[in-house]
Amino acid sequence: xxxxxxxxxxxxxxxxxxxxxxxxxxxxxxxxxxxxxxxxxxxxxxxxxxxxxxxxxxxxxxxxxxxxxxxxxxxxxxxxxxxxxxxxxxxxxxxxxxxxxxxxxxxxxxxxxxxxxxxxxxxxxxxxxxxxxxxxxxxxxxxxxxxxxxxxxxxxxxxxxxxxxxxxxxxxxxxxxxxxxxxxxxxxxxxxxxxxxxxxxxxxxxxxxxxxxxxxxxxxxxxxxxxxxxxxxxxxxxxxxxxxxxxxxxxxxxxxxxxxxxxxxxxxxxxxxxxxxxxxxxxxxxxxxxxxxxxxxxxxxxxxxxxxxxxxxxxxxxxxxxxxxxxxxxxxxxxxxxxxxxxxxxxxxxxxxxxxxxx
Numbered sequence: 001x002x003x004x005x006x007x008x009x010x011x012x013x014x015x016x017x018x019x020x021x022x023x024x025x026x027x028x029x030x031x032x033x034x035x036x037x038x039x040x041x042x043x044x045x046x047x048x049x050x051x052x053x054x055x056x057x058x059x060x061x062x063x064x065x066x067x068x069x070x071x072x073x074x075x076x077x078x079x080x081x082x083x084x085x086x087x088x089x090x091x092x093x094x095x096x097x098x099x100x101x102x103x104x105x106x107x108x109x110x111x112x113x114x115x116x117x118x119x120x121x122x123x124x125x126x127x128x129x130x131x132x133x134x135x136x137x138x139x140x141x142x143x144x145x146x147x148x149x150x151x152x153x154x155x156x157x158x159x160x161x162x163x164x165x166x167x168x169x170x171x172x173x174x175x176x177x178x179x180x181x182x183x184x185x186x187x188x189x190x191x192x193x194x195x196x197x198x199x200x201x202x203x204x205x206x207x208x209x210x211x212x213x214x215x216x217x218x219x220x221x222x223x224x225x226x227x228x229x230x231x232x233x234x235x236x237x238x239x240x241x242x243x244x245x246x247x248x249x250x251x252x253x254x255x256x257x258x259x260x261x262x263x264x265x266x267x268x269x270x271x272x273x274x275x276x277x278x279x280x281x282x283x284x285x286x287x288x289x290x291x292x293x294x295x296x297x298x299x300x301x302x303x304x305x306x307x308x309x310x311x312x313x314x315x316x317x318x319x320x321x322x323x324x325x326x327x328x329x330x331x332x333x334x335x336x337x338x339x340x341x342x343x344x345x346x347x348x349x350x351x352x353x354x355x356x357x358x359x
Contacts, residue, residue, distance in 0.1 A: 027080035034072025067109040074098045100151055107147025111140045179235070183218045186234035191215050196237070196244060201316045204232070205241035225317065245316040251288060254311040254319045256326060258295075259304030261340040266305065269339055270295055276333050277309055280326045286318030287311065303342045 078098055190196050196212060202222065203209035210224035220237050222230040232240075245252060260269050277293035291312040299306040311326065313319050334341060 024080070027076045030076035030079050031072055034075065038072065067105050070105050071102060074102050103147055103151040107144060107150075110147075111143045114139055114143060180218065183234040186238045187215050187217055187220070189238065190220065190234060195247065196220070196242065197246075200244050200246040202245065203243040204237075208232070250315040252313060252316060252319070254313050254322055256309040256311065256323060257306065258309055258330070259301060259306045259341060260334075261342045262305060264305070264339055266297065268337070269307075272333055272337055272339065273307075273309060273330065276330050277311055277326065280311065280322060280329065284322055284325050286313050286315075287322055288314060303344055 078095065081094055196202060196215070198212050198214060200212050201210065202212060208222060208224070208230050210222040210230065213221045213223045213229070215221075215234070219231040219233050222232060224230060258273070260266075273295050274293055277295075281287045281291055281293055282289050293309065293311050295307050295309050297305060297307040309326070311322055313322050331341070333339075
């Protein structure tokens with residue numbers, strides 16, 4: 001039996017090792033470079049966030065931190081395959097898989113960044129840039145659609161027939177989902193108009209009232225003061241008469257009706273009432289401290305002279321505590337000052353009731 005030549009055997013081992021070692025070295029080098037570059041870029045982003053908007057920088061960093069590793073892993077695998085001796089057909093298939101993965105990861109990262117930035121800038125420009133569930137979902141859908149078209153185009157799939165098919169299919173879907181689409185576009189219209197915003201206190205013509213907690217693709221969520229949630233279809237909300245207590249100013253007047261006895265000194269009543277009202281405006285949370293309260297007499301009623309006390313609160317729900325404290329303190333001051341708040345009295349005229357026809 002012939003012994004193998006040691007030189008040939010060594011060459012075979014070196015050649016076989018090169019097949020594995022070279023791609024592995026390329027993969028490790030690219031991945032290591034990616035990790036170093038990721039650390040450098042994230043460090044720059046953190047310094048930029050300290051100089052500018054911390055929330056904006058944090059949103060960008062959190063959205064791209066993990067995808068960076070995935071992208072460099074795919075890039076390292078791509079260069080490793082390019083330096084390997086795998087069959088060309090298999091390399092092409094793997095390249096397409098990597099392309100799809102990269103496209104999907106980029107699309108999701110961009111969608112997350114856009115959603116985070118929308119929430120951040122909504123806090124600064126609430127009146128001009130309303131952000132609700134329907135706005136976020138539509139923006140995400142647009143980004144996902146563009147990402148899908150980009151992937152199909154790079155895979156060699158013609159986009160024109162796809163768009164034509166989507167157009168025909170969309171028409172069929174629109175005919176079958178008229179109510180759903182009506183709510184969708186109504187919600188989009190509500191969000192963009194700025195007439196009803198998340199956080200506003202509204203009251204519907206049907207009587208329901210509360211804070212708007214969200215506007216999604218189907219319904220608007222209204223959280224009542226009782227902690228229950230009302231779901232109003234967007235299409236019905238658009239056609240409804242709505243009172244918005246936060247548009248255009250959250251401050252509102254609070255009217256308290258009071259009546260005093262006919263024998264009361266009305267100048268004294270006005271002075272004492274305004275003094276109590278001023279204390280309420282300065283001391284009770286939710287009252288507008290610099291507002292000067294006043295009263296207006298308006299009716300000679302059956303049992304009293306009636307007037308209205310005008311107070312002012314910072315927003316709708318503050319009126320309940322203001323009224324509570326005002327009525328309590330005013331009742332005590334009237335009692336100290338001898339001012340009578342009359343209650344309805346029914347009297348029977350016995351002489352008249354006992355009178356009969358003269359015989």
